[in-house]
Amino acid sequence: MHTTPEVFADAVRRYGNRPALVDEQGRATTYSELDAIRKRAAGALIARGIQPGDRVAIWAPNTVQWVMAALAIHSAGAALVPINTRMRGKEAGYILARSGARLMFCAGDFLGTHYPGLLGDDRPDTLEDIVILHDARASDTGWDAFLDQAPWAHETEVKTRAASVTADSVMDIMFTSGTTGLPKGVVTCHGQNLRVIAEWSRCMGLKADDRYLVVNPFFHAFGYKVGWLAGLMHGMAVYPQAVFDAATVMERIGRDRISVLPGPPTLFVSLLDDPDRASRDLSSLRATITGAAAVAPSLIERIRAELGFEIVLTGYGLTETCGIVTLCDADDDAETIVNTVGRALPAIDLRCMDDTGKLLGPNETGEVVVRGYNVMQGYLDDATATHKAIDAAGWLHTGDIGSIDDNGYLKITDRLKDMYICGGFNCYPAEIERLVAAHPAVSQVAVVGVPDARMGEVGKAYVVPRSGQQLDEAAFREWCRDRMANYKVPRHLELRESLPTNASGKVLKYELRGKES
Structure with a gap:
């Protein structure tokens, strides 16, 4: 199985009556129910003229409707374009125009902002439709009205369209900024993403009985690819969380017996420092992975001792590598987890290179370069930037400085680029x-x-x-x-x-x- 429609259909066959998505009010959608909604939404997309290879954007916080829309986009053979909910209208408008998105699924009123209104005059002419996933106003096209546009015979057409998706079909275009100051669209395909997700899930020890609270934003690979998609691939119950709040998260952990909760270091600092933590039941927590910023050894120790996680991993990745390059193993010792970001995924080449292009040996410091199935297809419509990032030998230049020890474990020591990471972003x-x-x-x-x-x-x-x-x-x-x-x-x-x-x-x-x- 090499496409999202294939792996989700398999999950439906195996876990049909089990909960797939549980919203913040505790309402559950089973795998079979989610499958029906996926097909209906994909049929509505097809009815609106979305063709294989078209781009469809989502600009909304973590909700069950986000997942439903994304599965529908993939099932219709289109490419998903996630947009950061923190972006302003001009920033979102640039991504919509650059990607050529024909339709956008969008939040309505969220945190005091009406998102379609935020786009305003920055809405590009190429964007034909906006569908409001939740909190729609009277003048908006809401989610239910959109679903009603699916023709009666939509299942047959959706089945045909989903079957035409291959491992080499574009799965998503995720925009990441660069040194030029303008975001670039990273193009990746179904097959490479699902292979990465499978390896990540193996290291995390995911199982169908897990309950996965996804606080990491869906517009990011951490919340999308190794977030809800990894959960659904393994028959888990996925709990989207739109806004991080330590008290709310701890309440959901206790009430819903959450077992998997990845996040950036700031998430765990907030939980650990919350004055009410001692009175909360966090005993169900089992597995986590953190990264996206420097991780202090003391933090890893506290995550294990005070939050009770059995598995605490670190890793390293980029949008240009489907989100993952290296991972620690669950049985690695604490020193390895604290001081490195793990080893490269199987079948991925990881080296360090000096400024002359020479590949370095163990424990020599240089730019981290990656080659393998997880490397992006390229930057959208930007051959110059692609050739600058991926050299003639196929090495993706990450812009990070590090060294690799005798056991293949990577240690990041610095950055070549000016990029810094604020709260995981x-x-x-x-x-x-x-x-x-x-x-x-x-x-x-x-x-x-x-x-x-x-x-x-x-x-x-x-x-x-x-x-x-x-x-x-x-x-x-x-x-x-x-x-x-x-x-x-x-x-x-x-x-x-x-x-x-x-x-x-x-x-x-x-x-x-x-x-x-």
């Missing part, structure tokens, strides 16, 4: 700088990541103001919040008369970082 300074540069009082800006006790890293903006202009830090942050996702907003501001540059005028960020170290 990748932040790309070039993108943030491009947005900040539009501020009327900003002449020059450079953004770097600085340590933060809670978030791991946060952004600090070094700004040279325009002549005669004043810049208030609080007002600056508020201006940024209106124009970019909150995690991208620089938490610190330092005004400078000038920025350090080399002879060609390039900002020397290592000098700014050195100031913070």
